[in-house]
Amino acid sequence: MNMSAIEKLREKFENRFHTEQTFREKYCQAPTGIALNPPDVVVTVRNEQDIVDIVTLCSRTGLPVIPCGARTSIEGQINAPQGGVSIDCSEMNAITDINIEDMTATIQPGVTREQLNDALQNTGLFFSVDPGANASIGGMAATRASGTNSVRYGTMATNVQAARLIMADGSVAKVGSRAVKSAMGLDLLSLAIGSEGTLGIFSELTVNLHPVPEMIISGVCAFDSVRNAVKTVTSALKSGLPIARIELLNIPAVRACNAYSSLGLPKKPHLFVELHSNMLSMAGNVALFTEHVHKHGGDVQLSEDPAEREILWIARHDAWWAFHAFYEGCQGIPTDVCVPLSRLSACIAATEKDIAETGLNAPLIGHVGDGNFHLLLMLHEGEEETSRIQEFLNRLAERALSYGGTISGEHGVGQGKIKWMSAQHETALELMKAIKSALDPLNILNPAKMY
Numbered sequence: 001m002n003m004s005a006i007e008k009l010r011e012k013f014e015n016r017f018h019t020e021q022t023f024r025e026k027y028c029q030a031p032t033g034i035a036l037n038p039p040d041v042v043v044t045v046r047n048e049q050d051i052v053d054i055v056t057l058c059s060r061t062g063l064p065v066i067p068c069g070a071r072t073s074i075e076g077q078i079n080a081p082q083g084g085v086s087i088d089c090s091e092m093n094a095i096t097d098i099n100i101e102d103m104t105a106t107i108q109p110g111v112t113r114e115q116l117n118d119a120l121q122n123t124g125l126f127f128s129v130d131p132g133a134n135a136s137i138g139g140m141a142a143t144r145a146s147g148t149n150s151v152r153y154g155t156m157a158t159n160v161q162a163a164r165l166i167m168a169d170g171s172v173a174k175v176g177s178r179a180v181k182s183a184m185g186l187d188l189l190s191l192a193i194g195s196e197g198t199l200g201i202f203s204e205l206t207v208n209l210h211p212v213p214e215m216i217i218s219g220v221c222a223f224d225s226v227r228n229a230v231k232t233v234t235s236a237l238k239s240g241l242p243i244a245r246i247e248l249l250n251i252p253a254v255r256a257c258n259a260y261s262s263l264g265l266p267k268k269p270h271l272f273v274e275l276h277s278n279m280l281s282m283a284g285n286v287a288l289f290t291e292h293v294h295k296h297g298g299d300v301q302l303s304e305d306p307a308e309r310e311i312l313w314i315a316r317h318d319a320w321w322a323f324h325a326f327y328e329g330c331q332g333i334p335t336d337v338c339v340p341l342s343r344l345s346a347c348i349a350a351t352e353k354d355i356a357e358t359g360l361n362a363p364l365i366g367h368v369g370d371g372n373f374h375l376l377l378m379l380h381e382g383e384e385e386t387s388r389i390q391e392f393l394n395r396l397a398e399r400a401l402s403y404g405g406t407i408s409g410e411h412g413v414g415q416g417k418i419k420w421m422s423a424q425h426e427t428a429l430e431l432m433k434a435i436k437s438a439l440d441p442l443n444i445l446n447p448a449k450m451y
């Protein structure tokens, strides 16, 4: 630990500087098999200059800096294996501009998605990216988050238009612009989105907003097989229906959500669905969607009642707690993969077979419109480190790659998925390392992650 840098931080930040162990322990998270490492210090920042000051100081002394927002990431992104300073951005939560005509909001990175949507009430606009957790928008940009709405409105990769980024030497880079498109040079904004705090720290972001749909219909569809559910998703998307959310729950997931949220659904694979459109075309959209469900042997129940809709999506977002309640005494190990839609059904079938053969309890839920599914491996203490589980996770990763997909669709790399970066990217991983060392030669920005 570099004492003089730490003392300077203490002096400058006073009661926003924390070294108490219990406080620091809230600033580490590690996935299965990886040690929890709290940072040496946590500093809460309130403006861009605070971040610049910390990074400048740390860059002189080689002290690691780990930015964080709502701390909901799950692959060890905010863990501090080399110690250093956690920069807590959660109090940088000002919404500096809502531009109705441009349909953008400019915010500080600690603004959460729920906070932004509350502020947008009565504007006719909303911020669409919804990772379930009430994450910070800086953290969401840094993990390239997505969620239930991404099938229609895109991920963080397509919903950030501009940002201010504090670089490893403390300089400030403006990336992107307020214009909807640009042909001026390299796309550094895209490079920053998904870089998990390893290339720079967001101090401001301009994000895209979307019109609140005139009409929303949501509901559930039950199928005899996951295969038929997925076939419905692909055919409905191909027909151009305005599907805003389409979530798969396999039978174990339905049983747990029934028990937790009193849904009373038949014990069959289900799709939870939502259509967004104007009033004029909704009847036709509902008729066409129903046709797709019936063609694949499913039953469908749709409703425009906002109360029913709320119950449905709360139940979906509560799935994590539902699984923990159902598999009492177990700890859930989350993982996600994403494959092309054409291979999704085969990938899920092979994964469900593997789960059964390995003797696991692992309910499956997924943003299937994106080809993305999650498993929560429900394990007893210590079990996650056994070779049985590690081999299962290796097979899942290899399967995603063999189907032309990716080892994470949204949870990111952190420390948890580093071991598969080379398998996924092959020689392109060397390009990523070259970019990292060019932009952060002392490796102070969130070290020991991703590369």
Ligand SMILES: Cc1cc2nc3c(=O)[nH]c(=O)nc-3n(C[C@H](O)[C@H](O)[C@H](O)COP(=O)(O)OP(=O)(O)OC[C@H]3O[C@@H](n4cnc5c(N)ncnc54)[C@H](O)[C@@H]3O)c2cc1C
Pocket (backbone or CB within 6 Å): 066, 067, 068, 069, 070, 071, 072, 073, 074, 077, 078, 089, 109, 130, 131, 132, 133, 135, 136, 137, 138, 139, 140, 141, 142, 143, 144, 145, 146, 147, 148, 196, 197, 198, 200, 201, 202, 203, 320, 410, 411, 446
């Ligand atoms: C129950 C549950 C469900 C989830 N479901 C989803 C889901 O459906 N989709 C999904 O994508 N994710 C999901 N997640 C994961 C998590 O919510 C996302 O990764 C989210 O984007 C993290 O945001 P955060 O504010 O919590 O970031 P943090 O956890 O605080 O940080 C995450 C990463 O971002 C970096 N970072 C934070 N702030 C900044 C900044 N200002 N500048 C640069 N880097 C920064 C950190 O260094 C770290 O690498 C889920 C998590 C939970 C617990």
